[in-house]
Amino acid sequence: MKTRRQFIKITTVGAGAAALGLYSLKVSGLNLFESKKEEEPASDEEMTATPTYCEVCFWKCAGWTYVDKKGKIRKIIGNKEDPHSKGRLCPRGTGGIGMYYDNDRLKTPLIREMRKDGSQYFRKAGWSEALDKVAGKMKEVAGRYGPEAFGLFNHGTPGGHLEHLMRAYGSETNAEPAYAQCRGPRSAAYYATFGAFIGSPECTDIRDTRCMVLIGSHIGENMHNTQVQEMSAAIDHKATIITVDPRFSTAASKSTFWLPIKPATDIALILAWIHVLIYENIYNKEFVHKYTFGFDELKAHVKNMTPEWAYGITTIEPDLIRKTAREMAGFAPAVVIHPGRHVVWYGDDTQRERSLAILTALLGAWGKRGSLYLPEAVHLPRFPQPEYPKPKWGWKDLNERKFSLATMGITTEIMKASIPRYNYKHQIKAWLTGGTNLPLSMPDKKLFKEAAEAVEFIAVMDTMPMEVTGYADVVLPEATYLERYDFIRAAQNRIPNVALRMPAIKPRFDSKPAWWITKQIGERLGLHAYFNYDDYSEVIDWQLKQIGTSLEEMKTIGVKSFPRQSGPLYIGNGEDYEFNTNTGKVELYSTDFADAGFDPLPIYTPHPEPPQNFYRLIYGRAPMHTFSRTQNNHFLWDLMKENSVWVNPKVSSLWGLKDGQKVWLKNQDGITTSFPVKVRITERVRWDTVYMVHGFGHSDKKLTRAYGRGASDEEMITRVAEDPIMGGTGMRGNFITFIQENPEVKRKEDKA
Amino acid sequence: MRYAMAIDTKKCVGCADCVVACQTENNVPHGYSRDWIVENVAGTYPNLNMIFRSERCNQCNNAPCVRCCPTGASHIVEGGIVLVTHDDCIGCSACIEACPYDARYIHPDGYVDKCTFCIQRVDKGQNPACVDVCPTYSLHFGDLDDPNSAVSKALKGRSWYVLAPEAGTEPQLYYLT
Secondary structure (H helix, E strand, C coil), X not given: CCCHHHHHHHHHHCCCHHHHHHHHHHHCCCCCCCCCHHHCCCCHHHCEEEEEECCCCCCCCEEEEEECCCCCEEXXXXXCCCCCCCCCCCHHHHCCHHHHHCCCCCCCCEEEEEXXXXXXXXXECCHHHHHHHHHHHHHHHHHHCCHHHEEEEECHHHHHHHHHHHHHHCCECEECHHHHHHHHHHHHHHHHHHCCCCCCCCCECHHHCCEEEEECCCECCECCHHHHHHHHHHHHCCCEEEEECCECCHHHHCCCEEECCCCCCHHHHHHHHHHHHHHCCCCCHHHHHHHEECHHHXXXXXXXXXXXXXXXXXXXXXXXXXXXXXXXXXXXXCEEECCCCCCCCCCCHHHXXXXXXXXXXXXXXXXXXXXXXXXXXXXXXXXXXXXXXXXXXXXXXCCCCCCCCCCCCCHHHHHHHCCHXXXXXXXXXXXXXXXXXXXXXXXXXXXXXXHHHHCCEEEEEECXXXXXXXXXXXXXXXXXXXXXXXXXXXXXXXXCEEECCCCCCCCCCCCECHHHHHHHHHHHCCCHHHCCCCCHHHHHHHHHHHCCCCHHHHHHHCEEECCXXXXXXXXXXXXXXXXXXXXXXXXXXXXXXXXXXXXXXCCCCCCCCCCCCCEEEEEECCCCCCCCCCCCCHHHHHHCCCCEEEECHHHHHHHCCCCCCEEEEEECCCCECCCCEEEEECCCECCCEEEEECCCCECCCCCCCCECCCCCHHHHCCCCEECCCCCCEECCCCEEEEXXXXXXXXXXXXXX | CCEEEEEECCCCCCCCHHHHHHHHHHCCCCCCCCCEEEEEEEEECCEEEEEEEEECCCCCCCCHHHHHXXXXXXXXXXXXXXXXXXXXXXXXXXXXXXXXXXCCEECCCCCEECCCCCHHHHCCCCCCHHHHHCCCCCEEEEECCCCCCHHXXXXXXXXXXXXXXXXXXXXXXXXXX
C-alpha cells in the first residue's frame, strides 16, 4: 500500500503545477479550492458516448466509449444490443482506455539510420517522408522482383487495411500467426469433416447446451467473452462440463468431470471415447446414418482403441473414460464438443481436431440446439473499386509440394521463403507487418531473426513499440481503436449483425489510423481507384446504406441486427441437408485426406517425453491479458505485472525451490530465458509439466512497465513439430529445467 | 432498506473485470483498487477444489471503521452503505487497522478511500459498476428487505457464507457456494 510519503515523491516529479498546488493544500487540510471535482465519478449523462468495438483481442466486442466534458476518456462500457458482449466487456475491454493513455506509445514515424561506426538508431520522421520511403520501396520491389515478393504479416482490423493495400498493389503473399500458430488445424479438420469452418466467434451453442467438453480449452482464462458468459449460463442450468487438461484450469474447477490427462495424449482419449460410443452402441444413429460417410471404416479403425488401451497412454482410468462418454451420449445432440482455438500443440493437431469433429458427428452434435449452431454473417458489399490485380504467385505457391490442405498463409513458410538458403520456388524480399508482434508470437526465434535479417526492407505498423518494431526500417505509428474509423464488424453469429467503430477522441501524438496510412501509401503507388475516398467514414456510410442502415443511424445505436437469410439456426429433424464435402456427407472417413496422402482416420502417435530433470512446458492465457499485446497497459499491468512458472510441490521440493523465487528456465536445446521468472508452487499443475502464461518477458526497454517482467514462453519454444497437413507449428514439445543462479553472472565468473 | 451483495463463487472465474470497472467508474488512482480477487485452492493433485472470490468493503452493519473514526468521516448512510467524507478524513489510518477485511487504503490525496457500492449509481437506481460488468453474472446487488431484489433472489435457496463472521461485524457481502 502506498503511503503519504510516496504521494509527495510522486507529485514533486509531476508536471502539472497548478494541480499539485491544490493537492498539497488538500493534504494540509486547507480546502481553499474545490479541487476534487475531477476525481469524482462522472455521471453518464454528462459524457458523450461513442460506439466502438474492441481491439484488445479478436473477439471484437461492441461497446460505448465515454468521454467527459474535458475530453478525457473515462470508461468503456459494453453495448447491450451486441451479441458478442451482451453489454459486458471483459477486463481487457474495460481497461482498453489504457491503450490510449499509454505514454510509451509510438508517437511519430521512425526511420532506421546508421551512424558512421555502423551502429543503428531510429530517427524521428514526418509522415510524408516515412510514407514516401515505404511506397518507394514497394515500387522498387515491384519493379525488380514483382509485387508478389513483398510479403505481409497481419492480424486484426489494422492488418485488414494492410491486406487491402497489398492486394491492390498485387501481392497475396500474406500470413497471420492466427492460422499456423493458432487455429489452422481446426479449420483444416472441420472443413474436411463437415465442409464448414467453425469461424469466429465460434458457433458453440454453450448457452443451451446440456453437456460441454473442453479439451485444453480454458474458458475463463481465455476471456472469449460470449463463451465465458454462456459457460456461466450453462453452470446455472447445471449442464455437465467435462474438462480435459493436465492443469487444474479455472474451467476444470467449474467442471463436473476433470480428466487430468498426461500431456500429448489427447488423441488416445478421444479415440477411446469414440470406441465407447460405437461399441456400446450409444452413438446418435439417426444422425450417423442420415448424414455421415465412412462409419464402417471408423468402427473397424477404433476396434482395439478401448478405454483400457487409452488408460496406459493417458493415465485416465477406463471407468472415467466410459462414464464421460456415456454422459455425452445421454445428452446428445445437445453437446458442445469444443473445437478449441489455439490448437497447435504436437504437430498432429489437425488429426486431433479431426477426432473431435468425428466425436461431434457421432453425437449428432452439429446444427442442433445446444451443440454447434449454423452461424450467419451480414454480407457487406465492397466499396466500389476495380478488381484486385491477379498476382502471378501467392502464399499458396511458395513451396508447392507442402501443405496442400492449408486454407490460409503460413507464417513460417513466408519466413523460409525470405531466406535464400531454403531455396524456395519464390523468394520474398520485403515485409510489411501490422497488428502482430512476430518475435513474441512465433516459435523458433532463430528462424524469425534469420528471415528478418535476410529481407531488404521491413515496415511495421503498430500502436506500441513492440519487439517487432525493433526490426523495422520504417515504423508507422498507428492510432488506437478508440481514435479511428475502421472496417464495419460483420462477424458471424446466431443473428447476423454489424457493429460500428468510430473515433471517440482525436489520435494522440502523431499517430494515424490504418485506413489513412494505407490510403497514403496507395496514392503514392498510383492506386487511387482503390482508395477513392477522403475519409473512411464515406466507405462505412456507403456500405451501411447498401444493407439498409447508415452511418448516422449506427452512430446512435452502435450495433444493428438483421433477420437471418440462410434459414434456421439449427438443422430440422430428419431434414435433408447436404454438407459441403466431396461426398455431400459428414466425412468420418476423410476423402480429402486420403487423396492427399494423409491418414483418412486419425491415429494416436506417441510424442517425445521430457528427459530426466526436464519438464514439459505448456502455456496459456490469463483473463486480463491478450497475448503479448497488453502487458504495458496500466490497468492490466496493475492486475498482472508478470507471469510465473507453475511448479507442482513434488517438483519444487525436489529442486529446493521456494514460492516466489526467481529462476531462469533452460530448454532442451540449451536456450535460457532472457529474464528470470518467479516460481509459483501449486497443486494445479502435474509433476511432469510446468505452465506459464504466454506473452510476458518483453525485451523492448521502451515498454517501461512491461520490460523484463516475467519470462517469455516463446523463447523456450525452439523445437517446432510441424503439422504436415496444414503447416501448423506444434509448440508443446519443448522441455525446460530450472537454473537458480543468474546465468549472466555465472558466465562472467567463468570467463574471469 | 439494507443494500447487500451476493457473490457466486461457483461462477466467478477471477478475471478481475470488477476491479477495472470500479477503477474507471470511480476514477481510482493507478496502483490502487477498491475491490480485488482471492483465489482459494484446496487439495492435492488431482483431487482439487478451487474458488475465486471478488472481495471489497463488506458494508458492515456493525462497522469497526465507523466506531474508531476520530473525526466522524467514516459513517453509515441510508441503506447501510459505509462512506468516508473525504474532507473530514485526516488520514490517521485507524479505520484501516480496524477493518478485518483490509478493504481500505489511503488515497494519494491523503484521505481514506474504499468501495461505496457505487452510491452515485445506486442513488439513480443502477447497480454498482462491478455488478453490471461481470461477464459471468456472479455479482448480485440490491435491497435485502425487498424479496424481489436481485440479491434477495440470488440468496434464495442457495447456501452462503460471510467473511470473518467471528469479528462480529455483520458483513453484507454473501458468498454463494
